[in-house]
Amino acid sequence: MATRQGLDAETVLQAAIELADKQGIEQLSLAALATKLTIKTPSLYNHIKGLPDLRKQLSKRGLLLVKETMIEAVIGKAEDEALLAAGVAYVDFARKQPGLYEAISALPDYEDPELKEVGAGVVSFLLRILAPYGLSEEDALHVVRGFRSMVHGFASLEHRNGFRMGLDRDESLRRLLQTYLRGLRADTGREK
Amino acid sequence: MATRQGLDAETVLQAAIELADKQGIEQLSLAALATKLTIKTPSLYNHIKGLPDLRKQLSKRGLLLVKETMIEAVIGKAEDEALLAAGVAYVDFARKQPGLYEAISALPDYEDPELKEVGAGVVSFLLRILAPYGLSEEDALHVVRGFRSMVHGFASLEHRNGFRMGLDRDESLRRLLQTYLRGLRADTGREK
DNA sequence: TATAATAACTAATATCATTAGTTTTGTAAA
DNA sequence: TTTACAAAACTAATGATATTAGTTATTATA
Structure with missing residues (x-):
């Protein structure tokens, strides 16, 4: 018998992420994962x-990473420039880690406490970017919803080949x- | 043996839609569907x-219905009012037929010719609403992508309980x- | 060196989707 | 009215899957 390799939960998760990114979250099976790790399926239960x-776990990791990606993207930026950078970073993340991104959005729902917490982290990050706009708390929360809708919707449609015209997607x-953002300026009477 | 009921493809599809709307598209199994129709699983293969x-099929039907819903919603309306109504109708559809809506967005991709056609129908509907704005074809296509991103993103996040704050979602x-839309007016210098 | 924890294994079960082949039933032609 | 055919249902079988139970082997530690 081969010597055991001493897998741990993180290695298993990484392998799962690779599989999901390569084949899609739907195709991520324990059977395929075990094969990739050269173990038998039941052995996975030692780690998951x-x-x-x-x-x-994939969802949680995805949420954490997409938030980190946005945080990194807004360094040295503020207001519209920061929001634009965050949005582009979000969509870019979905492009580079499609399986992980699918895991976030394929989730039945966010009732799980751990996921709630991570999701709340994303929201509070966005609220901080919005701070300089001087919106009321309620207004800011509506904007957060709008922002998330836009970037998630875009990433989701793009991922499913929903954009078929030969038109630049970044544009x-x-x-x-x-x-x-221009509408937001107009709404709040802070047009530049 | 019970008399056979003479199912047809449409009846099977309707039952599938009901199951999907009730339990989610992930939970839609041939086993559950057969049970609901009081037949054995292999018998389904006479119809699907x-x-x-x-x-x-669910995806296609969903796309057709969501388009019809939007068409119905914009009767007697134009420009911003029409776009707003179409967007609200879109999200409303996702609320009322969650499983069917999931079927649209859970699709691996839109490569299938039938689905491409139906999807193109939605796009051309939106382009017609945008006609009075006098945009170039390219500009209009970008706006269509934006609109779809917003409404799909919103519907998708809402469906997964992604909006957790006690804030009015319709608002x-x-x-x-x-x-x-306000930003669009400003962009195109047609601000009212 | 002995022991305890744990990572891997085999074996077994239950649930699916799917295919092949068979029986039954409804309808339409003789 | 009877017969014949098409179609809708069935049973049986296969292969993939996740999961649990119980066993063996390996690593680390006492």
Whole structure:
């Protein structure tokens, strides 16, 4: 018998992420994952609780990484420039880690406490970017919802080949965000 | 043996839609569908080609219905009012037929010719609403992408309980669309 | 060196989707 | 009215999957 390799939960998760990114979250099976790790399927249960648990881990990791990516993208930026950079970083993340991104959005729902917490982290990051706009708390929360809708919707449609015309997609995203931001300036009477 | 009931493809599809709307597209199995129709699983193959085919049918029907819903919603309206109504109708459809809506967005991709056609129908509907804005074809296509991103993103996040704050969701959607439309007016120098 | 924890294994079960082949039933022609 | 055919249902079988239970082997530690 081969010497055991001493897998741990993180290695298993990384392998799952690779599989998901390569083949899509739907195709991520414990059977395929075990094969990739050169172990038998039941051995996975030493490291994960089961397939639903694994998918939850992917979602959580995805949310954490997309937030980090946005944080990194807004360094040295503020206001519209920061929001635009965050939006582009979000969509870019979905492009580079499609499986991980799918894991976020393929989640049945966000009721899980751990996921709630990570999701709340993303929201509070966005609220901080919005701070200089001087919006009321309620207004800011509506804007956060709008921002998330735009970038998630864009990433999701793009991922499913929903944009079929031969039209530059980066340009579409930039325009979407800029048009929205311009409207926001107009709404709040802070037009430049 | 019970008398056979003479199912047809449409009845099977309707039952599948009900199951999907009730339990989510992930939970839609041929086993559950057969049970609901009081037949055995293999008998389903007299009416459908298989599970992937059934899901494709759901997607197609969903796209057709969401388009019809929007068309109905914009009767007697034009410009911003029409776009707003279409967006609200889109999100409303996703709320009322969550499984069917999931079928649209859970699709691996839109490569299938039938789906391409239906999808193109949605796009040309939106282009017609945009006609009075006098945009170039390219500009209009960017706006269509933006609109689809906003409404799909909103519907998708809402469906997964992505909006957790106790904030009126209809209001969030209205603001998102209105802010975007206001930005569009400003962009095109047709501000009212 | 012995022991305890744990990572891997095999075996077994239950649930699916799917295919092949068979039986039954409804309808339409003889 | 009877017969014949097409179609809708069935049973049986296969292969993939996740999961659990119980076993073996390996690593680390006492």
